[in-house]
Amino acid sequence: MTAASGGAGTATGPVRVFLVDDHRLFLAGVRAELSGREDVDIEIVGDAVDVESAVEGIRATRPDVVLLDVRLPGGGGQAVIEAVRPGLPEVLFLALSVSDAAEDVIAVIRAGARGYVTKTISPDELAAAIVRVRDGDAVFSPRLAGFVLDAFAAALPPGAAVDPELDQLTPREREVLRLLARGYTYKEIARRLGVSVKTVETHVSSVLRKLQLSSRHELTRWATDRRLV
Numbered sequence: 548m549t550a551a552s553g554g555a556g557t558a559t560g561p562v563r564v565f566l567v568d569d570h571r572l573f574l575a576g577v578r579a580e581l582s583g584r585e586d587v588d589i590e591i592v593g594d595a596v597d598v599e600s601a602v603e604g605i606r607a608t609r610p611d612v613v614l615l616d617v618r619l620p621g622g623g624g625q626a627v628i629e630a631v632r633p634g635l636p637e638v639l640f641l642a643l644s645v646s647d648a649a650e651d652v653i654a655v656i657r658a659g660a661r662g663y664v665t666k667t668i669s670p671d672e673l674a675a676a677i678v679r680v681r682d683g684d685a686v687f688s689p690r691l692a693g694f695v696l697d698a699f700a701a702a703l704p705p706g707a708a709v710d711p712e713l714d715q716l717t718p719r720e721r722e723v724l725r726l727l728a729r730g731y732t733y734k735e736i737a738r739r740l741g742v743s744v745k746t747v748e749t750h751v752s753s754v755l756r757k758l759q760l761s762s763r764h765e766l767t768r769w770a771t772d773r774r775l776v
Contacts, residue, residue: 566614610638647691663686
């Protein structure tokens, strides 16, 4: 694997890990491989199989690292990150997925994951990756690092203007903003994005707070003024 140092320094003590995957057999296997290791002190503090239970479990246990599948019932790994990060910025996320598709990698990294490895990874490499993420590194399976570098290099064309207000929104928040400004109801947005209505409400509240707006009408006007609709 390759990694870019995040410079957070090396922490001490066991790495508290929360596991998220919708395949219970895989969850059991990862738990068995990571628990009781002699080389790395890892404590599994909980697990979940869907977005809603993952968010609740992470908030309750406050782990150091969440080992997170990308595709989950209720919105996927990206939805978990976006729901947890505002209230628990200290929790770090490492995506672990069977998918090596560029769109999956970029989506969770943009949401805030510190790394992305595929399920072909060995138990020893996975344990090392978890510790490195806890210690501040960004960790990727070798060929996935190129996706991230290319995507972020192309994200802003040379000379393009930066909108600091828009830039503070996550990709999912921007998506909710556009749909809301186009006249979709919360229920319609939830169905379109494959998330719960409660999750949509959380995103809308976050957008309103970040943009210092107070109503859907103001939000729609804001989006229209920036030609986001």
